[in-house]
Amino acid sequence: MERDLFTEEQNMFREAYRKFLIKEVEPHREGWRKAGIVPREMFKKMGEQGYLLTWVDEQHGGLGIEDFRYQQIMMEEDATYGEAGFFHTLHSRLVGPYLKRSEDQEQQARFIPGAVSGECILAVAMTEPDAGSDLAGMKTSAKNQGDHWLLNGSKIYISNGINADLVVVAAKTNPEKPREIGLFLIERGMEGFERGRNLPKMGLKAQDTAELFFNDVKVPKSNVLGDPSKGFHYLMHGLAEERLIGAVGYLACAQRAFDLTKEFVSERKAFGQRIADFQNTRFKLADLRTELDICQVFIDKCVEMHNKGQLSTDMAAKAKLYASELEGRMTDEGVQLHGGAGYMEEYEICRLYTNARISRIYAGSSEIMREIIARSVLD
Template sequence: MRRRWLTEEHEMFRDSVRRFLQDEAEPHMDEWRRQGVVDRAVFRKAGALGFLFMWAESEFGGLGLDDFRYDQVLIEELYRAGCGDIFIPAHNRLVGRYLGRLASTEQKQRFYPGCISGDTILGIAMTEPDTGSDLAAMKTRAVDCGDHWRLSGAKTYISNGIIGDLFVVAAKTGEVGDRQTGLFLVERDMPGFSRGRNLEKLGMKAQDTAELFFDEVRIPKNNELGDPSRGFYYLMENLAEERLQSATCSLANARAALDETLAFTRERLVFGEPVASFQNTRFQFASMATDMEAAQVFLDRCVEELNAGELAAEDAAKVKLFCSELEGRVVDQCLQFHGGAGYMDEYMISRRYADARISRIYAGTSEIMREIIARKMGLDFRGKH
């Protein structure tokens, strides 16, 4: 199905991203997966081509392209090329949009140039060792000391945790048990800020994931991001876009897996016939292709709503749930069609299968997505029995 809402400019952008990945990323992915982290240079090269913070205002050095479709195309090409564990999308939108929505003019002038050039790599620190999707239960605290904040606590599973230079850190600022939370900009060289090990993972091997520690880190007041009492609400507001981005990644990985498997099954012979010629194979492909077209229409509609500032939290939850669950089914079936070869890491489907498993966990688990959707349907019985 031709996606009529992508313009000629979007497709020209796609060609540029594809060439960039062919030249600067694909040849290095095996090495980066072995070392557990991409080279910082890939961010700088992406920045030089205008692929970072594309939405940023021109007065701060950005392109002013506040259109998620450009990031959507970027994500599709990253996964098509097998480079989904280069976490540029997290830098651009998952973290970057917190600055876009909340940063002061002074903060934009201070941080945007590095974010746009790729010299400053972003991360966000929400998850803690004892808390996952329940952000209200976080224990990291920031104490107001008059002219600065004192930040103490620990975060885990932080993407870009090793190579990151600037982190949006969520911390409690109110009384124990309440939801008063602040967001703070923690810079690489702040005393008391340290990183733990680069965590070994099932998939996304080149994407560094780390523990972060804050030992009474002194945070100047000009590193507050927005109102330090409203961080919880900022997180809730931004999660809709994060979940849409997650859905985009899931569908892109599923589509790439399907395309690669179509090519493989046309060549692989069983009983002297191509695997693609068997009825079961053809019917499975037909069903997967149909599901993905339906998902694409749903996803594109949500992107349209995001661009218009109208994406509802429950719709973001629905598209994230649908696309991540679909991705799991598709990559599993595609690996099955590869037979024993699919279990070998030299085949991309093996990596896609491992990478896909996190999609039903991060940005809110499938169970949390179902809970959000159910509550919006009026199925919220908390405290009523």
């Protein structure tokens, strides 16, 4: 489907980014998957080219690009030439913006230049063994000790958890009020901050998803992000963009799965004809092509609205819900149409399938997205 939303300059940016991925990422992805982690140097290489936190102003070393289409282009290229477990988008667009939102110039001067250059890798830690979708159940707490806060608790499933130099950690700050949480900037090397296992996963094999532990970590007041009672407010603020980011990435991976499947069924033969010639294959791919195109139009519209500051919570939830469910259907059909080959790790469709399984769970599960959409329709 022809898309006319990108400018000439953006098309050139796409070309340059693709070349970068082909040179710096593609040849190494298998090694990273085996290692279960992307080397820290990769963040620096991205930073050197200006690909991290592109929205940061020039004063702090960034490119000052507010237009979300640049991020969209990067995620679309990542789906084919990048490595799904390399979570630079989490670093740049999900965690970095917390530093912007805090409006604390001293914190920004301290952390943003390193995040832009890739020397300071970012993570965000909300989830706990007993608190995921329902963050109000979190047990990690921070006590005000006058000149500092004392942080205790643990987090689980934290992306970039091993590599991270700076982790935005959510903790309860008022034992009487369970919805009052604060966000704390925990730095590599702080006493009492320990990392647990790099957790083995079904997919996203190159992603270092880890457990984190905090035992009496003394957090200076200068490392509190904004108001320590308004953590939920800061979390909510970025949710529409976070869901849009998810949706763009999931759709790009579904598109990649379609292309690979189309290629495979066009070549493979059974019963004297191409798999592509069976009516079952033709109808399946016709349905999926239709869904992919419709989803693309919707997501491009969401990007346009986001650029105008008009993307609503329920629109973003619809985009995240639909794109992640479609990615699930597309990769599942892709494996089916590949036959046994689709179950083999050496075929890319196999990885797309296992990677896709988390899209319906994290960044707000499909059930939570449905709740948000239902609220906008019914309440």
